[in-house]
Amino acid sequence: MIVGKQKPFEEIWDMIKNFKKLLVFGCNTCVAICHAGGGKEAEILASMLRMKASVEGVGIEVKHAAIERQCEPEFFEPVMDDVRTSDAVLSLACGVGVNFLSERIGNIPVYPGINTEFFGAVEKAGIFTELCAGCGGCILHLTGGICPIARCSKSLMNGPCGGTSNGKCEISQDVDCGWYLIVERMKKLGTLEKLFEIQPPKDWSTGLYGGPRRIALEHIDDLEAPEERKES
Amino acid sequence: MKSGSNLEKVLEGGYFAVTAEVGPPKGTSASVIQKKGNLLKSYCDALNVTDNQTAIVRMSSLSGCVILNGMGIDPVMQMVVRDRNRIAIQSDILGAVALGIRNVLCLSGDHQKFGNHPTAKCVYDIDSIQLVKTLKTMRDEKKFLCGEGISGEVQLYIGAVENPFADPFEYRVKRLAKKVKAGADFIQTQAVFDVAKFIRWMEMLRDEGLDKQVHILVGVIPIKSVGMARYMRDNVSGVSVPNEIVTRLEDAKNTKEEGIKITLEIIEQLKEIDGIHGIHIMAVAWEDIVPVIVEKAGLLPRPIL
Numbered sequence: 001m002i003v004g005k006q007k008p009f010e011e012i013w014d015m016i017k018n019f020k021k022l023l024v025f026g027c028n029t030c031v032a033i034c035h036a037g038g039g040k041e042a043e044i045l046a047s048m049l050r051m052k053a054s055v056e057g058v059g060i061e062v063k064h065a066a067i068e069r070q071c072e073p074e075f076f077e078p079v080m081d082d083v084r085t086s087d088a089v090l091s092l093a094c095g096v097g098v099n100f101l102s103e104r105i106g107n108i109p110v111y112p113g114i115n116t117e118f119f120g121a122v123e124k125a126g127i128f129t130e131l132c133a134g135c136g137g138c139i140l141h142l143t144g145g146i147c148p149i150a151r152c153s154k155s156l157m158n159g160p161c162g163g164t165s166n167g168k169c170e171i172s173q174d175v176d177c178g179w180y181l182i183v184e185r186m187k188k189l190g191t192l193e194k195l196f197e198i199q200p201p202k203d204w205s206t207g208l209y210g211g212p213r214r215i216a217l218e219h220i221d222d223l224e225a226p227e228e229r230k231e232s
Numbered sequence: 233m234k235s236g237s238n239l240e241k242v243l244e245g246g247y248f249a250v251t252a253e254v255g256p257p258k259g260t261s262a263s264v265i266q267k268k269g270n271l272l273k274s275y276c277d278a279l280n281v282t283d284n285q286t287a288i289v290r291m292s293s294l295s296g297c298v299i300l301n302g303m304g305i306d307p308v309m310q311m312v313v314r315d316r317n318r319i320a321i322q323s324d325i326l327g328a329v330a331l332g333i334r335n336v337l338c339l340s341g342d343h344q345k346f347g348n349h350p351t352a353k354c355v356y357d358i359d360s361i362q363l364v365k366t367l368k369t370m371r372d373e374k375k376f377l378c379g380e381g382i383s384g385e386v387q388l389y390i391g392a393v394e395n396p397f398a399d400p401f402e403y404r405v406k407r408l409a410k411k412v413k414a415g416a417d418f419i420q421t422q423a424v425f426d427v428a429k430f431i432r433w434m435e436m437l438r439d440e441g442l443d444k445q446v447h448i449l450v451g452v453i454p455i456k457s458v459g460m461a462r463y464m465r466d467n468v469s470g471v472s473v474p475n476e477i478v479t480r481l482e483d484a485k486n487t488k489e490e491g492i493k494i495t496l497e498i499i500e501q502l503k504e505i506d507g508i509h510g511i512h513i514m515a516v517a518w519e520d521i522v523p524v525i526v527e528k529a530g531l532l533p534r535p536i537l
Contacts, residue, residue, distance in 0.1 A: 158361040161340040162395030170469040201358045
């Protein structure tokens with residue numbers, strides 16, 4: 001899932017303090033799981049902003065709402081009246097939601113209430129860990145299912161570098177060395193010799209470095225096209 | 233000869249090589265490099281110029297190497313993959329060769345978090361092993377990484393580094409074998425204080441037959457103070473400083489002299505190890521001790537080839 005973290009309250013306040021009608025808009029999938037931007041967080045943040053407004057003596061009407069996913073059009077309909085009657089939307093979705101809504105609601109500004117952090121998993125309650133970098137060229141079959149791009153601080157393809165110590169990365173004793181994990185995992189699988197091969201330079205063009213990405217599934221498009229024609 | 237560099241001649245000639253490190257200034261003064269070059273030139277076969285070591289911005293390694301080269305010193309250009317992508321790396325290599333630089337040492341580079349621009353975006357387009365292979369392809373096949381041809385000769389003597397004390401201990405030698413396979417001609421290791429552990433590492437290396445395929449230069453750091461010893465023991469990732477060394481420095485009347493004595497003892501033990509072809513002295517902020525150490529270790533005169 002996409003893991004996010006709510007922005008500091010003061011930063012949020014500075015973004016929205018000059019508006020009269022604000023919608024705090026949660027997203028109930030990924031960012032709800034990591035307690036950053038679901039409906040519950042939207043409700044709490046809305047009431048904190050109301051309190052702040054009253055302390056500051058500023059008149060802002062703060063509403064809150066949430067939908068299942070801010071990254072798919074079909075979920076927006078029930079809240080569009082609230083969106084359209086606001087001066088500004090504070091979206092607690094990941095950056096995808098903020099972009100998606102921004103391009104679809106004319107001249108109403110959409111502000112980010114969270115920092116979108118990474119693709120991660122729930123290590124245990126309240127702890128989220130980055131496990132995938134979304135590079136578009138998966139090599140997990142070569143590295144025992146542990147990603148060197150996401151989990152090595154230098155994204156080395158032929159690690160570990162000389163900075164690993166006691167299984168930890170040189171950048172911090174709190175960060176596991178991704179390559180240490182890979183070597184130990186490959187030992188367990190009995191496939192360590194796979195690592196003796198030199199991995200060639202990676203094709204980064206499949207990732208963000210190749211420009212913004214888009215996937216078009218032609219067979220899905222073909223199925224939906226007749227429906228669209230019917231409606232119009 | 234692959235490059236005709238002095239370092240290559242010394243190592244291929246079977247001599248015990250001595251190299252040292254020249255840290256470039258945080259400024260524009262060529263004289264800083266020149267002073268260090270003059271101090272060390274009669275005591276070393278080649279001098280490494282570090283590449284923004286610990287991710288702190290300094291004069292570029294390439295410029296430092298050009299300055300040394302102009303003084304008749306054989307420079308080793310250190311190149312980290314932290315700050316350059318494959319386009320910049322190959323371009324810098326062409327320029328370095330054009331300017332007479334023949335030795336290149338390939339490194340990952342310390343993470344930018346340690347430096348004076350910790351918010352920088354790192355590059356790591358290729359890793360250090362891929363860099364070694366890239367240089368070998370440029371030299372032997374006269375081709376860029378993309379396969380296109382290079383005009384002119386690319387005379388290079390290719391170096392890589394290894395840290396015998398990093399984890400996982402048993403895998404380090406296997407990884408070194410990858411660097412050798414990729415094309416490393418010589419290896420400069422992380423500083424050795426724990427000779428016993430290093431001997432074990434060398435045994436594993438000999439078992440793989442690597443001592444016959446690559447020249448190993450062992451890293452040596454002269455310790456100047458108790459504080460420095462403690463700092464390296466506790467804070468420098470992958471450096472193993474035995475407590476015994478720290479205690480000896482703590483108990484010494486003259487710490488610097490004890491530091492020199494320890495360094496000489498280490499060099500003496502290293503010279504005895506089968507498969508060691510030289511030492512690489514990293515006297516960070518204590519360059520003037522290098523001539524003393526080289527002389528007292530009985531490594532003078534340096535061969536003139």
